[in-house]
């Protein structure tokens with residue numbers, strides 16, 4: 370179940386990590402790219418034209434990146450929208466993708482925290498948050514939502530409190 374929840378399915382994604390996100394030329398990326406701008410190596414079918422040579426050509430950062438399933442979720446929500454021709458819709462798609470990235474990262478952190486030796490009450494809270502985060506990540510929302518922002522803030526505060534308990 371977790372594998373399915375967190376597995377990226379690039380075959381069902383509009384190349385969002387290669388478009389929505391920015392990166393800077395470094396030892397992980399070979400050129401500068403602005404957020405919202407398709408990478409120069411992204412093909413029309415959303416495949417990477419240098420996929421087999423990413424490391425060799427200095428794009429190890431691409432190889433290491435994992436959207437945890439945010440890409441196919443955002444793409445599914447916008448499948449019937451004309452985001453290719455309408456930049457306003459494309460901006461909404463990219464914003465939703467960015468929020469889904471955070472939701473999936475939070476979701477994974479809350480799942481991983483199941484192994485922590487903390488009081489049962491904290492695990493109850495963790496499960497409640499996990500449910501909320503999962504509901505937001507699996508919703509059909511087309512826009513970054515205030516509800517998702519709120520649950521992300523709650524999750525961040527909870528993880529901080531867990532770290533404090535573990536450090537005590």
Ligand code: SF4
Pocket residue numbers: 386387408409410411412416417418419420428431
């Ligand atoms: S190099 Fe390939 S994987 Fe990296 S951003 Fe460009 S198209 Fe995507």
